[in-house]
Amino acid sequence: MNETVSVEALIVAVPETAGSALYGMIDVLSSAGSLWQQLAGAEPQRQTIHVRIVSPSKAPFTCGHRIPVQPDLSIEDDPRADIVILPELWLAPDDDMAGRYPSLLAWVRERYRDGSTIYSACSGSVMLAATGLLDNRDATSHWGYADLFRTRFPQVRFRPEPALVFADPAGRIVTAGGTTSWHDLALHIIARHMSPGEALRIAKVYLLKWHSEGQLPYAALVRAQPHADSVVRTCEQWLAEHYRDADAVAKAVTIAGIPERSVKRRFKAATGTTLIGYVQNLRVEEAKRRLETEDVPFETIAADLGYENLPFFRKLFKRSTGLTPGQYRKMFRPFVSAAEPALPSP
Structure with missing residues (x-):
């Protein structure tokens, strides 16, 4: 045996x-x-x-x-x-x-x-x-x-x-x-x-x-980072409300009140990402949320986030999440549907 x-x-x-x-x-x-x-x-x-x-x-x-x-x-x-x-x-x-x-x-x-x-x-x-x-x-x-x-x-x-x-x-x-x-x-x-x-x-x-x-x-693309840079914190707080603006990066630099090169260097050092990357992450997170909870077309979501170049935002979304918008919605929309109360039988 x-x-x-x-x-x-x-x-x-x-x-x-x-x-x-x-x-x-x-x-x-x-x-x-x-x-x-x-x-x-x-x-x-x-x-x-x-x-x-x-x-x-x-x-x-x-x-x-x-x-x-x-x-x-x-x-x-x-x-x-x-x-x-x-x-x-x-x-x-x-x-x-x-x-x-x-x-x-x-x-x-x-x-x-x-x-x-x-x-x-x-x-x-x-x-x-x-x-x-x-x-x-x-x-x-x-x-x-x-x-x-x-x-x-x-x-x-x-x-x-x-x-x-x-x-x-x-x-x-x-x-x-x-x-x-x-x-x-x-x-x-x-x-x-x-x-x-x-x-x-x-x-x-x-x-x-x-x-x-x-x-x-x-993965959550935007996470609060513990750092002591008040200038970067000001930019983060402003961008949390204005990331949809077409000129969000330029406005954030203006609000920081220091030279653009210094803002971008300090932002990368404090958060681990570039200023433009941070804005893009905020926009992708918003797109993810809407794909999870709404039935609107991705084209509408992209336009609402200020992207006229739809192919560019599709590529950005896939690079950030590993999935196409359609694949992402298919993966996560069922979680929302499962949480919704069932309609009573007629």
Whole structure:
């Protein structure tokens, strides 16, 4: 009789860990090779993924939203595994985890040097960035952490667009994007360490899907940036009300009361985007809102936002969201329809 072969996986848990991602990944990965087979009446696979929780100590604790965690192993045990996973953390958008868990970070670095494949999901990449393993490499995370990576981890080539990013050609470091992109990560792990067919079967069992559209459709293009530049703040506040104006950039420069070159330089330094890019983001956000909530043609929306050149605004919209206006409306309009009360039957 053939024996079962297990791929050993360690998933890191700390008090900041999001319980949904922690236990969701444990459930999905642990089900590979057996759950579909049970439901379909087929023979179990010979290969499985054996998942255990590792923490700074073996003492039980609660993670995000008071969800209990009982670690299987401590880093003091120096456990080894084929796979190490850093799941989502409950972190503020400016929290870089400075000074926290130095022994755990050192253990992750040691596991990478020892040959483990390192995976992170969502804000778990913040912890991974703190190890230094992402330096001078491509990485992703939830789009809400783009500014944190820009300011605290400038050596990391942050890519907010994809759902999965491979940091190296061998794929030994893989980061996943926002929140439920752990679904993509779990399916990738199963496909890679077991088989693509098993990943497809697990996707069918759990109704999981690849987020092939990436993160751009979900990202907020305009976010409040914590900075102390009063001139830039004045421009932001004025543009929030007047971004539809055809000469919005020129007027904002005038209101700033300093030379145009200085305004543009300070705006980019404070917000991470150019002045014209900021105005365009405000306009695309307005177009997104109207596509989500109104049935008016995109041509009308573009005209209301001051764009006479419709092809240009279509290209800008797709570059900013990753989708055409029609695709965007199709993706997000159902959420509004689902929230509307059903009409009474006649």
